[in-house]
Amino acid sequence: MKITIISGSHRNPSQSEKVARHVEKTLRTENKADTWLFTLADNPLPLWDQSLWEDNPDWNQRLAPIREQLSSSDGFVIVSPEWHGQVPAGLKNFFLLCNRFEVGHKPALIVSVSSADGGAYPVAELRMSSYKNNRICYIPEQVIVRNVENVLNENAADNDADADGYFRERISWACEVLLGYAEALKPMREKIKVHHDKFGNGM
Numbered sequence: 001m002k003i004t005i006i007s008g009s010h011r012n013p014s015q016s017e018k019v020a021r022h023v024e025k026t027l028r029t030e031n032k033a034d035t036w037l038f039t040l041a042d043n044p045l046p047l048w049d050q051s052l053w054e055d056n057p058d059w060n061q062r063l064a065p066i067r068e069q070l071s072s073s074d075g076f077v078i079v080s081p082e083w084h085g086q087v088p089a090g091l092k093n094f095f096l097l098c099n100r101f102e103v104g105h106k107p108a109l110i111v112s113v114s115s116a117d118g119g120a121y122p123v124a125e126l127r128m129s130s131y132k133n134n135r136i137c138y139i140p141e142q143v144i145v146r147n148v149e150n151v152l153n154e155n156a157a158d159n160d161a162d163a164d165g166y167f168r169e170r171i172s173w174a175c176e177v178l179l180g181y182a183e184a185l186k187p188m189r190e191k192i193k194v195h196h197d198k199f200g201n202g203m
């Protein structure tokens with residue numbers, strides 16, 4: 001199984017990327033999954049514009065390696081910080097740039113990140129408005145990493161031991177659940193006509 005992890009923070013460095021790297025390590029070491037981590041640090045992608053739909057060679061060249069990685073993935077982990085109660089604009093832009101042939105009908109685990117007690121809004125926003133046309137399938141399990149500065153640090157002295165242990169265990173289990181969905185949905189996509197010419201966009 002191959003899982004792509006998207007780190008949705010534009011900051012460099014960011015706590016979201018720290019969490020994304022921990023998730024990647026978990027998937028690789030515990031689940032023997034192949035992974036690709038794509039970070040939105042420093043905004044590597046321009047904002048969507050109309051020429052994307054007009055076969056603009058610049059867009060095609062820029063997106064080709066990303067499309068290839070997404071298409072060959074069986075599932076996704078979307079890591080999003082909560083910024084002013086929202087998902088960062090760069091992550092929403094990412095969802096404008098990817099399509100159903102790359103992520104459609106593949107499972108995704110949402111991991112949201114907050115330096116305090118937030119983190120619920122990005123979950124709600126992603127579930128409400130990032131899947132309609134690309135048909136990414138958010139699984140019911142999710143992880144909200146609260147007080148993120150105190151957990152998942154490489155130096156154990158920087159961690160709150162109880163919270164750190166809890167999040168490591170919870171992320172490990174959530175990754176296992178995600179991989180279960182990834183295995184289950186793969187034959188489904190082969191069996192059912194999931195890309196229907198008549199119904200290119202969701203309702």
Ligand SMILES: Cc1cc2nc3c(=O)[nH]c(=O)nc-3n(C[C@H](O)[C@H](O)[C@H](O)COP(=O)(O)O)c2cc1C
Nearest residue numbers: 009011014015016081082083084085113114115118
């Ligand atoms: C522009 C901005 C807005 C933020 N707004 C919120 C917020 O609404 N709720 C919250 O819990 N944390 C908020 N934070 C703090 C983040 O939770 C914190 O920066 C955390 O480390 C995750 O962001 P990061 O991945 O960019 O580091 C905000 C941070 C930034 C940079």
